[in-house]
Amino acid sequence: MRLSLSWLGDFVDLGGRSAAEIAEDLTLRTALIEGIETHGEFSDDVVVGKVVECRRHPRADRLACCVVDVGGETLEVVCGAPNVAAGQTVPVAKVGAELAGGVRLKKTKIRGVASHGMICSEQELGLGDDHEGIIVLEEGLEAGRPFRECPGVVDTLLEIDNKSVTHRPDLWGHEGFGRELAAIYGLELRVAPGEEGLRAGGGPLAVRIEAPELCGRYCALFVRGRLAAASPGWLRWRLRHCGLRPIWLAVDVSNYVMLEIGQPTHPFDRRRLRGGVIRVRRAARDERLVTLDGEERALPEGACLIADAERAVAIGGVIGGRDSGIDGSTEEAVVESASFDAVSVRATSSALSLRTEALARFEKALDPALAERGVRRYAAVLRAAAPGVEIAGEFVRAGDAVAAPVELRLRPGRLAAKLGVPIGAEAMESSLARLGFVVTRQGEELRVRAPSFRATRDIRCEDDLIEEVGRIHGYHLIPEALPAAACRPVRLEAVNEAWRACVRLLCGRLGFTEVSAYPYVEDNVLERCGGPGDEPYLCIRNPLQQGARRLRRSQVPGLIEFVDRNIKAVEEVRLCECGRVYLPAAHGGELPDEPALLSAAWGERTLRRGPDDARREGQVLRRLKGALEEVGEELRRPLRFERLAAAAPRWLHPTRSAAVFAGAERVGEIGQVHPDVAAGLGWRGEVAVFEISLSNLVAAAPTPRAYEAPARFPPVKADVSFLAPFTLPYEEACAGLRRAAELLTRIDLVDEYAAAGMDSGERSLTLRLTFRAADRTLNDEEVGAQLRQARSWLAAQGAELRGEGG
Amino acid sequence: MSEELTAALEQAAAQARDAALAARSLNELEEARTAHLGRKGALTTLLRRIGTLPPEERGAFGKLANEQKREVEERFAAREKELAAARLHGVFDFDPTTPGPRPARGHEHPVLAMLREIEDVFLSMGFLVLAGPEVETEYYNFEALNIPRHHPARDLQDTFWMETGAECRWVLRTHTSPMQVRALERFGAPLRAIVPGRVYRNETLDATHEATFHQVEGLMVDREVSVAHMKGVMAAFLERLFGQKVAIRLRPHYFPFVEPGFELDFACAFCGGSGCAFCKRTGWIEILGCGMVHPHVLRAGGVDAEEFTGFAFGVGVERLVMMRHSIEDIRHFHSGSLRFFEQF
């Protein structure tokens, strides 16, 4: 919304205050001013001209060749506007003039005819977006006079951030901002005067409100005369500066009143209303209306309609009908100024997906008293704009809605406590009074009655009054102070702490990059990972794209997608994500479970070869498992791995995968990505993933770190290599070796190797055994005996021992 | 004693000493050492001839030979020390500008790293760090926050609605503010807490608009908490975040769940407040929304709105990160692209 500084001057004497100063004060105390623009400061080359002659271009039907008197000389100008005509007074840019966008006008030839200037539209002058037609000025302006000297051409506009006034129905017009400035600067406010002589009474039409809950008041004013004439310059310039296009007198006055006092009005052509009655009723089923914008709209059943005896003529508070509006021939009009229910107009507007200037105001809950002010102000503006128009002395008034009075107390103590500064009673009273509140003192307290234009929704409680006083006082004048609060130790929640520890570890030493995927997973991503499966998903009713309705149950499909995006460019990808998934609760009505998960993917573009030059499969998975073991170590919750039986995620390899346990609780899975998924994505290397629930993991108590004094006697180390079946798991082998050799204190894996294509179900293992006694240095015989026991235990398990001694 | 042999010995020793002196590098010295003192060296060969002498001459010759050999060895040792010293100071075989081999480093997500940073600031001021549901009920997301069903403020937050049965209306939370009420319900007053988390708006994506982003909600409720305290805490927060004191100002703004409500600006760091393209010539940059908790919200949280007052704020995290690193497009954060993340 734009505010004209000259228009604001109608309501307050702003004296010599600059636009910047006013904008700053409004920004700090009322609403954000997003910009200041000055319109109309054209150079001397843009002048008033009279179109003396206007002929069709000999070679182009759409162009006109005009002769324009620009005072002391005439120019031949080619003009493409459809509305140009002889006799008009128009702005003319002469050769050399600078137009909007910094273009300098040159003499040109258009289809063979020389053009020595340009008759300007709004767009060329930077006044607006309208480039359909040239600006036609009022008669009586002297040809040749610099255009900027014409009354109303130059103005300064303040651009209001509409979002900062959504709660203020009174700030959708200039008068409301005039009142704010009066309060800020301590000035007198001159309200916009209405035609006080108008009396409520009868008229040529009756008004029947059949849905009083949708329309509390309806006033109709009757006017007769040249209503489709052009409005006077001052009125047109104000509309133009504020971004509205002047059309016809009756419509322009309506827009003017809206921009001034915030009350939308709507003129109907009297001839088009049938049956001598205006009915305000609810829309029936399947009713349709062609609206002013030319669209035929199906009306939502029950919406507030304005109708005549036969049909709908307007959607109340939203938009008028095309067939009942003002047109070029209107000579008699009925001007509506009504009060519509804010909730219902909003519902209608969203059902129609149609927002209008009128709606933007009605949905804020306008003061019902504005309905009557609207007709009075319309009459006054119309009389000033077109003295010849006849205005009926009586208007029809139906309905008697008023804003329920709002009376509140304001305690200076509460105000001081909430703002952090005391404000004197006089200052409070004067701020409130200038904003239109009626204030009386009652001992320490103030009794405050809100003006009706603030009482519809905006002012509800004492705190709302504190805001009024606080903002006029100036929040920037309140000092900064740190609260004196009790000292209470705080710490992060366990999941958050675990999350941070994981990120520190993974993104530090382990070289992972933390990513974040959308929580709504695309169907095709799920499809690539083996499909959504049978689990229930939470879905978004109105997603950004139809294919992205599901809220994820796992972060892995997203990670696989990210691996795929990167693996074409780099040899190796390590990604992790710590976020939430969304699992529908078992009982309807209960909010879903949103556990925090830690997931990671490790991918290599090509399969690495081992030192023996054989393709070594499954190495990426082994490395990722090492990383996950580190995570367990970091969180002091040692993880256990078991072969995955059932309930394996669809994207995991059937055998190169495992369930992850912390204590007895299953917390997740790890595995290589299923070959079908990898093949579908065209991967040649290997990608492994894990996903664990941090929420479940931290539910278990951490294992305390147990301290052992460093050993006093040196260890003896020896390696054993053997070929063993996968049916002898590593952990069992270790446990058996420890039982077999009692001085064995430590076992480290040196190498595990299962060659590609070796489907024997066997792998080669090399273990480093550490023997140590607590009370002595071991001698060779003792170590030899221990080793023999270890080896014979392995042999008994069917392992084929290699190396010295067999 | 064979004079011939003695002369040969002395001559060989002199040659060896000269060779040591003549060596210009440790390599040459080593070659000379091998040539003279090695197993097949000239001096060694002569010494071996001691066995050809008559026994009575062996003692004197041996003594002489050992003296000569020691002298030669000393000469070599001295020369080696000289050459080593010269090499230590005079030979450069390390380029300090060549990068060292580095272990692969990981990268934290810049937005989540910022989130953690903000958490740390508020932890240090005694604020709890809470999490709340992202799939939220209409009641907590709107009604409890003083945003009834047909309120125009709902337009500002295009909402993702969940497919649910008729019995409940759920949304993907449009802000972290629902946790104001949940936290008050759970902990009561007094309370200091922040709620970092993801929020959702049904908005078309472009360089500055995301449908999924992060906010940090903050709430402090106690006896006599005022606008002045809010300004103090916000100034302290921004000072920690920016690493220097910054001027702030409050502008009135409407949020249904606070009264009064504000937008908070900080003085533009690029122009120092005189106005530039970055601050749209105003000298100020909007950074967060805040205000005094609306009595409606306190009551919804079961807190006596007469006894307690409080302030709340909400700050968008992506914008802070974009400002700090001059990131041009918000969509990078969900791209999963290593080329982007490797820079952090």
Ligand SMILES: [Zn+2]
């Ligand atoms: Zn700046």
